[in-house]
Amino acid sequence: MKSNLDFKFDGELSACPICLSGSISYSYTTIHAPLCLPGFRVWCCRDCGVRFVNPQPCHTSLKEFYESPEFQEINYSINATRLEYISDPRKKALYEDQVALLRHHKGSGRVLDIGCGVGEFVRVSTDYGYDAEGIDLAADRIKFGQAHLGLDDRIKVSSFEEFMPAARYDFVTCWDIIEHVKNPKLMMQSIKGFLNSGGIAVIRIPITDGIMFDEEHPETWKWVMAPYHLFQFSNKTFEWLMHTCGYQVIGHQFAKDANYTRASFFRSVPQFHRTVESKIILRALVALLLERSGVATTIISLLGKGNVATFVVRVNASVA
Ligand SMILES: [Zn+2]
Numbered sequence: 001m002k003s004n005l006d007f008k009f010d011g012e013l014s015a016c017p018i019c020l021s022g023s024i025s026y027s028y029t030t031i032h033a034p035l036c037l038p039g040f041r042v043w044c045c046r047d048c049g050v051r052f053v054n055p056q057p058c059h060t061s062l063k064e065f066y067e068s069p070e071f072q073e074i075n076y077s078i079n080a081t082r083l084e085y086i087s088d089p090r091k092k093a094l095y096e097d098q099v100a101l102l103r104h105h106k107g108s109g110r111v112l113d114i115g116c117g118v119g120e121f122v123r124v125s126t127d128y129g130y131d132a133e134g135i136d137l138a139a140d141r142i143k144f145g146q147a148h149l150g151l152d153d154r155i156k157v158s159s160f161e162e163f164m165p166a167a168r169y170d171f172v173t174c175w176d177i178i179e180h181v182k183n184p185k186l187m188m189q190s191i192k193g194f195l196n197s198g199g200i201a202v203i204r205i206p207i208t209d210g211i212m213f214d215e216e217h218p219e220t221w222k223w224v225m226a227p228y229h230l231f232q233f234s235n236k237t238f239e240w241l242m243h244t245c246g247y248q249v250i251g252h253q254f255a256k257d258a259n260y261t262r263a264s265f266f267r268s269v270p271q272f273h274r275t276v277e278s279k280i281i282l283r284a285l286v287a288l289l290l291e292r293s294g295v296a297t298t299i300i301s302l303l304g305k306g307n308v309a310t311f312v313v314r315v316n317a318s319v320a
Pocket residue numbers: 016017018019020021045046047048049050
């Protein structure tokens with residue numbers, strides 16, 4: 001699957017899939033870039049501001065895409081990288097930062113990781129004493145995690161739509177997942193049914209407010225990644241989604257991982273060649289500072305310019 005021509009599509013949406021506003025318009029067509037296929041049309045909602053692929057590839061086409069040899073090859077290298085992350089103490093610290101978000105609220109409890117991949121977060125949170133489980137659509141990743149991370153039946157193949165929990169969870173986590181799904185609203189509504197009273201969801205997503213997003217050239221953003229990613233949120237649009245799904249945001253932080261800052265920035269530099277050169281230099285400097293200096297990270301966070309954000313949310317008691 002090399003371009004949008006290989007896909008079959010659902011009908012074109014005439015309303016925003018997040019806020020249902022009819023005030024939506026075509027924004028741009030995706031270009032060829034790392035992990036991004038050309039030719040997908042991206043629309044923007046004038047009311048809530050979310051950007052989304054429209055029309056969306058149909059379920060069958062998306063399934064074929066994720067099972068295609070090209071994706072399997074990428075998957076294989078991702079799996080190997082995840083294993084390396086788990087065995088390298090410095091890299092494992094990134095997952096420990098994720099666990100710290102849970103520990104801030106409760107030091108133990110049941111955790112469900114949706115889109116768990118090979119289960120690295122399930123592994124680390126289990127090591128910290130949580131009773132963690134994970135689900136993912138990719139059978140090869142689940143098999144890999146069961147074989148290499150000792151997770152056995154803690155992780156299994158399931159979609160969030162099909163998943164039937166044996167009991168409710170204290171935490172549901174979704175690391176870089178919600179932008180992939182065809183219906184983020186349905187996902188957040190399902191998560192409510194998985195959480196126990198007072199339970200917390202932790203959602204990480206790429207954010208269009210970050211230093212790598214160019215308003216004049218939105219098609220150059222590293223995380224367009226069509227058709228892996230079907231939605232692009234800003235902090236504001238994501239908060240809007242949480243609010244309409246009956247959640248309140250109780251925590252928000254930007255990822256400090258260099259993968260989300262400098263390294264990924266330099267990989268994406270060719271995409272910026274068509275934009276103003278001075279901006280490239282400015283971004284390179286900011287990205288370099290971001291990685292090297294804790295102070296710069298703090299400043300970027302304060303300015304709300306991080307590229308990837310984690311939201312900690314709780315079901316709003318007044319509407320639950
Ligand atoms: Zn909208």
